[in-house]
Amino acid sequence: MTATYAQRKALGAFGERVAARFLTELGMTVLDRNWRCDEGEIDIVARDGSDLVVCEVKTRTSGRFGTPVEAVTAEKAHRLHRLGRRWAAAHRDRVGYARVRVDVLAVTAGARGAAEVDHVIAVV
Amino acid sequence: MPTGMTLCVALDGVTGRVVTVEADVSNGLPGWSLSGMPDPSVTTARDRCRAALVNSRFRWPDRRLTVALYPPDLPKVGSHYDLAIGLALLVADGRLTCESLRRTVVLGELGLDGRLRPVAGVLPAAITAASAGLTRLIVPESNAGEARLVPGIDVLAVRSLRECVALLAGDEPPVDDLVVPVTEFDSAGPAWGFVDDRDLLDVRGQVQARWCVEVAAAGGHHVFLEGPPGAGKTMLAERFAPLLPDLSLEEAIEVSTIHSVAGLLPRDCPLVRRPPFLAPHHNDTVPSVIGGGGKTIRPGAISLAHRGVLFLDEAPEFRPTVHDALRQPLEGGFISIRRAEGAATFPARFQLILAANPCACGGDAANATCGCDATKRRRYGQRISGPVRDRIDIKHTVLPVSTAEMLQPIGQTGSTTAVRERVCEARDRQAHRFLDLPWITNADVPVVELRQRCPLDAEAARVVEVAVASGWLTQRGADRVVRMAWTLADLAGAQRPGKPHTLEALHLRTDGTHGESLRRAQVA
Numbered sequence: 088m089t090a091t092y093a094q095r096k097a098l099g100a101f102g103e104r105v106a107a108r109f110l111t112e113l114g115m116t117v118l119d120r121n122w123r124c125d126e127g128e129i130d131i132v133a134r135d136g137s138d139l140v141v142c143e144v145k146t147r148t149s150g151r152f153g154t155p156v157e158a159v160t161a162e163k164a165h166r167l168h169r170l171g172r173r174w175a176a177a178h179r180d181r182v183g184y185a186r187v188r189v190d191v192l193a194v195t196a197g198a199r200g201a202a203e204v205d206h207v208i209a210v211v
Numbered sequence: 212m213p214t215g216m217t218l219c220v221a222l223d224g225v226t227g228r229v230v231t232v233e234a235d236v237s238n239g240l241p242g243w244s245l246s247g248m249p250d251p252s253v254t255t256a257r258d259r260c261r262a263a264l265v266n267s268r269f270r271w272p273d274r275r276l277t278v279a280l281y282p283p284d285l286p287k288v289g290s291h292y293d294l295a296i297g298l299a300l301l302v303a304d305g306r307l308t309c310e311s312l313r314r315t316v317v318l319g320e321l322g323l324d325g326r327l328r329p330v331a332g333v334l335p336a337a338i339t340a341a342s343a344g345l346t347r348l349i350v351p352e353s354n355a356g357e358a359r360l361v362p363g364i365d366v367l368a369v370r371s372l373r374e375c376v377a378l379l380a381g382d383e384p385p386v387d388d389l390v391v392p393v394t395e396f397d398s399a400g401p402a403w404g405f406v407d408d409r410d411l412l413d414v415r416g417q418v419q420a421r422w423c424v425e426v427a428a429a430g431g432h433h434v435f436l437e438g439p440p441g442a443g444k445t446m447l448a449e450r451f452a453p454l455l456p457d458l459s460l461e462e463a464i465e466v467s468t469i470h471s472v473a474g475l476l477p478r479d480c481p482l483v484r485r486p487p488f489l490a491p492h493h494n495d496t497v498p499s500v501i502g503g504g505g506k507t508i509r510p511g512a513i514s515l516a517h518r519g520v521l522f523l524d525e526a527p528e529f530r531p532t533v534h535d536a537l538r539q540p541l542e543g544g545f546i547s548i549r550r551a552e553g554a555a556t557f558p559a560r561f562q563l564i565l566a567a568n569p570c571a572c573g574g575d576a577a578n579a580t581c582g583c584d585a586t587k588r589r590r591y592g593q594r595i596s597g598p599v600r601d602r603i604d605i606k607h608t609v610l611p612v613s614t615a616e617m618l619q620p621i622g623q624t625g626s627t628t629a630v631r632e633r634v635c636e637a638r639d640r641q642a643h644r645f646l647d648l649p650w651i652t653n654a655d656v657p658v659v660e661l662r663q664r665c666p667l668d669a670e671a672a673r674v675v676e677v678a679v680a681s682g683w684l685t686q687r688g689a690d691r692v693v694r695m696a697w698t699l700a701d702l703a704g705a706q707r708p709g710k711p712h713t714l715e716a717l718h719l720r721t722d723g724t725h726g727e728s729l730r731r732a733q734v735a
Binding site: 154156157159161193205207208209210 | 238241
């Protein structure tokens with residue numbers, strides 16, 4: 088069954104909500120969500136101690152097309168890091184000169200039960 | 212997270228070295244690095260491991276994976292590292308404890324569904340593991356037979372990755388095993404293909420040739436049968452291996468080790484108990500005969516014939532390289548194959564039987580079917596090099612059987628069973644003489660030991676001296692005649708060889724050209 092655009096978008100939004108809650112439970116502060124610029128989009132920007140964390144959220148319903156974490160290539164991770172620095176530059180008043188880190192959150196939404204989150208810290 | 216560590220074995224010829232497989236799961240984007248000189252057959256273990264783990268319902272660690280094989284300077288070839296790598300990853304991922312794999316060597320190739328596939332070389336790997344003081348060996352079920360031949364090591368036979376993990380974790384073995392049983396398409400059957408129902412009785416006439424074969428079997432001597440096509444050379448040679456006694460346990464393990472490396476051990480009878488019989492064709496490639504091949508150096512026919520019989524039919528047709536390569540094993544009982552990337556040594560103590568036509572045309576000068584001149588015939592014979600010729604103990608010209616001989620049945624004393632009994636008796640005498648000594652047959656005794664331990668009496672020694680002085684024998688030939696004389700004495704049940712035995716040995720060696728004709732009637 089192929090999901091419609093609306094279904095895919097809803098799944099993505101669900102994953103991001105789960106991820107944001109997961110980060111908050113870890114003690115991190117979510118600063119921004121779905122921030123866009125001409126180079127791309129950051130799903131979640133959070134603060135972990137002194138680090139500024141750029142989070143990429145990948146949501147899947149099964150492992151049929153590879154694991155979610157695998158969908159993030161090294162190139163993509165570097166682009167996210169660049170985006171993170173741009174976000175910091177745009178919000179210098181709020182965060183100052185923080186170190187930028189990229190995390191990947193893989194959310195697997197099963198048919199029933201709670202979604203599972205796999206948190207890969209500091210891929211860049 | 213802990214670092215996973217398992218043990219495996221790298222094979223180099225028939226000897227092995229224990230290899231440590233370390234696996235680490237660290238934070239980062241999914242990736243894989245494998246170090247320690249892996250061959251592509253080892254590098255692809257990642258794909259097999261991943262499919263096997265996922266299909267066995269284990270989690271594939273979605274992180275940066277680092278696998279290292281130690282020692283790093285030793286090239287690793289083969290798919291038998293799969294299970295060791297898979298288990299090391301499971302330890303690193305926290306699914307298994309490092310303790311559960313302590314002093315345990317793991318061998319096996321993983322199928323994509325998590326089944327364990329049999330691998331070659333389990334027997335030598337088990338020997339390596341046992342002599343390294345390791346106590347447990349995990350092998351695919353189909354390889355368990357050969358692994359259990361090695362004393363002093365516990366063998367765990369497993370069918371699938373799930374079963375293996377359950378066993379190590381101390382859980383109940385899975386009942387709903389995901390591995391669907393399929394008919395295993397095993398490797399080609401055994402390479403030694405003698406059929407036991409071929410009896411020496413099938414060969415009519417050829418009294419002298421039968422005797423040559425019997426003497427050769429009794430003392431482990433090499434034979435050269437020359438004669439026109441259709442005289443019965445091949446028939447005799449094919450009936451040679453059944454004349455030999457069973458292999459002792461030590462010999463059987465030696466032979467099975469070589470066959471294991473070649474991946475030729477049958478599952479149901481992992482121990483080669485009968486002397487193998489190998490008859491390579493003259494068109495076979497040089498590596499297939501003497502050993503060699505791709506990245507791993509595989510044993511050739513001469514090593515597969517270790518403790519058995521190597522039969523070269525149409526010997527002059529073999530490439531000169533093959534003849535030259537025979538010199539080392541004929542003298543030392545082993546073959547070394549050296550290359551830029553490494554060397555391997557395989558045992559190759561075989562009994563050589565050569566058969567040849569007198570001429571390349573396949574005709575017989577005696578009945579005018581060969582019209583070739585003498586020079587051509589001589590050249591054909593010379594294709595078997597002098598050094599190899601000099602190491603042949605028994606040379607016999609097999610003449611065509613007359614019609615009268617064809618019709619005359621051979622008595623039971625000429626049957627395979629009767630000959631084998633006499634051969635075994637002679638071998639028993641040798642075994643008694645060589646008690647506590649490393650050699651088995653007269654042909655194995657090294658020259659120095661031969662002169663010290665097995666001297667001839669004065670009269671017999673004189674025969675050899677005269678033969679050497681007359682130029683009929685080289686010094687090596689003389690030593691070989693002494694060994695043959697002992698074999699003849701053993702067959703005759705004599706305490707030690709006398710003049711008649713020595714003369715007959717000389718006679719057999721020189722195809723009746725020299726020495727007395729002492730034909731024995733073995734036919735009732």
